[in-house]
Amino acid sequence: MxxxxxxxxxxxxxxxxxxxxxxxxxxxxxxxxxxxxxxxxxxxxxxxxxxxxxxxxxxxxxxxxxxxxxxxxxxxxxxxxxxxxxxxxxxxxxxxxxxxxxxxxxxxxxxxxxxxxxxxxxxxxxxxxxxxxxxxxxxxxxxxxxxxxxxxxxxxxxxxxxxxxxxxxxxxxxxxxxxxxxxxxxxxxxxxxxxxxxxxxxxxxxxxxxxxxxxxNRHFTALERLRSVAAPVLCRVGGRAVAVDAHGWMAAVTGMPPVGRLTLPRGFGAGRVLVPSLGRCAVEPLPGGWLLRVEDDEDGAAVAGGPGRVVLDVSRPRRWSLEVSGGAGGWTQELSPRHAELLYVLARHPEGRSAAQLAEDVFGDRTRTVTVRAEMSRVRRTLGGVLAHRPYRFREEVEVILRHPDDLSELLPHSTAPAVVAARGGAASKL
Missing domain, CATH: 3.30.450.40 (GAF domain)
Known part of the structure; x- marks a missing residue:
């Protein structure tokens, strides 16, 4: 150049x-x-x-x-x-x-x-x-x-x-x-x-x-507006509840630790809904978002259905997703490019990968464990109940289905991760 x-x-x-x-x-x-x-x-x-x-x-x-x-x-x-x-x-x-x-x-x-x-x-x-x-x-x-x-x-x-x-x-x-x-x-x-x-x-x-x-910045402004509406409502709510926007970002919370974002299931709306990481929730509309009241059982534990099957779809060139289903319902989460890479590697290694191994798989540098741990922490919060750690892996009780392009040379074409490049390598012959 x-x-x-x-x-x-x-x-x-x-x-x-x-x-x-x-x-x-x-x-x-x-x-x-x-x-x-x-x-x-x-x-x-x-x-x-x-x-x-x-x-x-x-x-x-x-x-x-x-x-x-x-x-x-x-x-x-x-x-x-x-x-x-x-x-x-x-x-x-x-x-x-x-x-x-x-x-x-x-x-x-x-x-x-x-x-x-x-x-x-x-x-x-x-x-x-x-x-x-x-x-x-x-x-x-x-x-x-x-x-x-x-x-x-x-x-x-x-x-x-x-x-x-x-x-x-x-x-x-x-x-x-x-x-x-x-x-x-x-x-x-x-x-x-x-x-x-x-x-x-x-x-x-x-x-x-x-x-x-x-x-x-516009998103932060919208969250502030939702927070001003939700705060007085949450003050009157007993138990655990949270106010989120349409994308699952948390504006206000009571009765439990705050998190950045919740994964909302497909078809999310008012009624009783199974929400990953929270369990069964009663959902009510708010101006600019939703109020979620967590429904606890008699012992105070969240009513939830564990995931039984996940489908990791990296077959499309620009959009990747993880679909989770179980006895109590299902949901789909679109993935960022980095999270698509990490989950692809884990799907290929059911035995699990250490932080150092994932750092080599994704960055080609085993020393970048801090970056890997931060990313995996975000993934695990978003995909509640699907992933385990030490080592990082899909939970053993979960059936994992990987959908990739028929032509592996088209796999995650944006990616420079060594593990993905290696998977593409045989198919993408040199010019």
């Missing part, structure tokens, strides 16, 4: 074109492609994407596009994204030589704005609202690739897998919901080669983090 930075745009484009052509032929290359780009090219070859053919998707209908825009939490972040990215390095007199593009988690373009000339150029490639800009449709790019890797990515000229995009440079970053770790989409800055600044990727990454921080 340092070598590219020292070149002008034309020289860098020519070098990258040579790298791409040599790599696709399987011959010696003047420069090794960057890791994220190489792995993306491998995915494109496995999927059979034609590197020399322009790919287009059917656009969403105007009704569906507006529905997605209205439902997306990214809509309220547009002013922040615009302020951060529409005055990027290289702009002059308030006019930017690029466009900002925002896509949802499915890779569908929801919004674009910026230079009219660049917007017209984007139209010529089908890069317009409602288009599918995932890797599988248009190849390696600044929107679709960050949705796979969960990391900021810059795609310069011939780093685009499809040759018709080589006149572009794109820098994109994913945006996740801090309330539940759900992938919301990605933001991208795209433009002609000569107009893009070397600092664009850093800028896009920083603005994406600011967007996530804004969502986090």
């Amino acid at each position: 340092a070598r590219l930075a020292a070149m002008d745009a034309r020289e860098a484009a020519l070098l990258l074109k040579g790298v791409r052509e040599a790599t696709l032929r399987g011959g010696p290359s003047p420069l090794a492609p960057r890791a994220d780009i190489r792995e993306s090219w491998q995915r494109m070859l496995r999927k059979g994407v034609d590197p020399d053919r322009d790919h287009r998707s059917r656009l969403l209908s105007s009704v569906e596009l507006e529905r997605r825009r209205s439902a997306s939490p990214l809509a309220e972040l547009l002013p922040l994204l615009r302020e951060g990215l529409m005055a990027a390095p290289g702009s002059a007199s308030g006019s930017v030589p690029h466009i900002m593009v925002v896509a949802d988690a499915d890779g569908r373009v929801l919004w674009r704005e910026g230079s009219p000339a660049v917007l017209r150029k984007a139209d010529g490639h089908g890069f317009e609202p409602g288009a599918d800009w995932t890797e599988a449709t248009v190849g390696t790019n600044g929107l679709g690739t960050p949705l796979v890797t969960r990391r900021p990515v810059q795609v310069h000229s011939a780093e685009h897998f499809v040759s018709t995009h080589h006149s572009w440079t794109c820098a994109g970053a994913p945006i996740t919901d801090p309330r539940d770790g759900r992938l919301l989409g990605a933001v991208d800055v795209s433009g002609p080669l000569a107009t893009m600044h070397p600092a664009t990727l850093l800028l896009v990454s920083s603005v994406a983090k600011l967007a996530e921080a804004e969502l986090r």
Whole structure:
């Protein structure tokens, strides 16, 4: 990358074109492609994407596009994204030589704005609202690739897998919901080669983090409002009770130690509900959340049904979940990228793993036990009753079913964890 930075745009484009052509032929290359780009090219070859053919998707209908825009939490972040990215390095007199593009988690373009000339150029490639800009449709790019890797990515000229995009440079970053770790989409800055600044990727990454921080601040404000409503209610409640928001985050509690977040079962609503880690609860609505009263038996113990079966689903490319079921009911929890990695390793090792072993499995460094213990503590609080420790493992009485992609080279494509890379290794042959 340092070598590219020292070149002008034309020289860098020519070098990258040579790298791409040599790599696709399987011959010696003047420069090794960057890791994220190489792995993306491998995915494109496995999927059979034609590197020399322009790919287009059917656009969403105007009704569906507006529905997605209205439902997306990214809509309220547009002013922040615009302020951060529409005055990027290289702009002059308030006019930017690029466009900002925002896509949802499915890779569908929801919004674009910026230079009219660049917007017209984007139209010529089908890069317009409602288009599918995932890797599988248009190849390696600044929107679709960050949705796979969960990391900021810059795609310069011939780093685009499809040759018709080589006149572009794109820098994109994913945006996740801090309330539940759900992938919301990605933001991208795209433009002609000569107009893009070397600092664009850093800028896009920083603005994406600011967007996530804004969502986090709004969440804290909503929790404070719920707390002000719930506090007087809890003062009148006997026994154990807790007020949580729709995502399970705790706003107020009485009669038991506070925790950060509870896992709420699917179909959660008013009535008698089995809640992981609490047991059977009477649930009542509150403005902005729910009141949960824990129902105790005659001895004061929580009425609960232990989990009997868990299904760890890592078969999808961007969303992973753990489904828990037992005699008293069931629930499903979506997983963050890190928790998906940890639980995948534990599912592959029913005998259990020590903190040092998990540190090596996930970070490639046996000394990172403090980080592992902190993560596993969060996982165990969230997935109450499913996991044991010393060593970390799924409980022996729980049946564990692991669902992974049919092609293991597609397993958790974002992950750089050595255990996951090793599982992918045999299937993802070197280019």
